[in-house]
Amino acid sequence: MSINTIFEALSHPVRRKVLALLKSGPMSAGDLAGHFDISRPTLSVHFAKLKEADLVAVERQGTSLIYHLNTSVLEQALADVLSLKEQDK
Amino acid sequence: MSINTIFEALSHPVRRKVLALLKSGPMSAGDLAGHFDISRPTLSVHFAKLKEADLVAVERQGTSLIYHLNTSVLEQALADVLSLKEQDK
DNA sequence: ACACTAATTAGTTGTTTTGCTAATTAGTGT
DNA sequence: ACACTAATTAGCAAAACAACTAATTAGTGT
Secondary structure, rough: OOOOHHHHHHHHHHHHOOOHHHHHHEEEEEEEOOOOOOOOOHHHHHHHHHHHHEEEEEEEEEEEEEEOOOOOHHHHHHHHHHHHHHOOO | HHHHHHHHHHHOOOHHHHHHHOOOOOOHHHHOOOOOOOOHHHHHHHHHHHHOOOOOEEEEEEEEEEEOOOOHHHHHHHHHHHOOOOOOO
16 A cells, blocks of 8 residues: 555545544445535545545445544554655655 | 645655655755756745645755755644644635 | 856646546345 | 435546746856
């Protein structure tokens, strides 16, 4: 998992807000969508980027997809920034 | 200083590398340029974004511009992410 | 004033990202 | 099998970003 992927994921306000919302606990895509003014498909692409960076995990619950914050990945990324290391360029 | 500006600044690998280089101490634009394969004007724009986010400070020394890492701003930004707050959207 | 060096700003171009609507996949219930 | 709900993927247009070259600004020395 490249630190670039993580920073790319963190670079958009909507995606950071998603993480902030998930901090209080897992939520379905639909519940998350309720907090934004953008279309569901657009939001879905944001979810995909967070997933690609491994910042969130998904689990299906019936017809819903439940998103969880992957706290450890986020914290590791930040620790890396504090020491300002770059695994790759 | 918006957290969005800071994240936008942190989102590019070149800009993160600049911060990493400045971690060992202040450097001139020219010295920094020696560490990259991109043109000076392009790099200059990267510097401007770091400055806009207040992640670095600049000081003129003769004909050179010396860049300093603004450690406290960086650390505050990361602390904010750890708590995942968003000052603005 | 002129030349020289350091660095930035301006203008342009190609690429990447974002966001939309439409279409598709997946699961549940009848 | 069909309808219904949840969410994603596909395809496309608009906006934002990054890179280049050329031109400009700023400082130093002659």
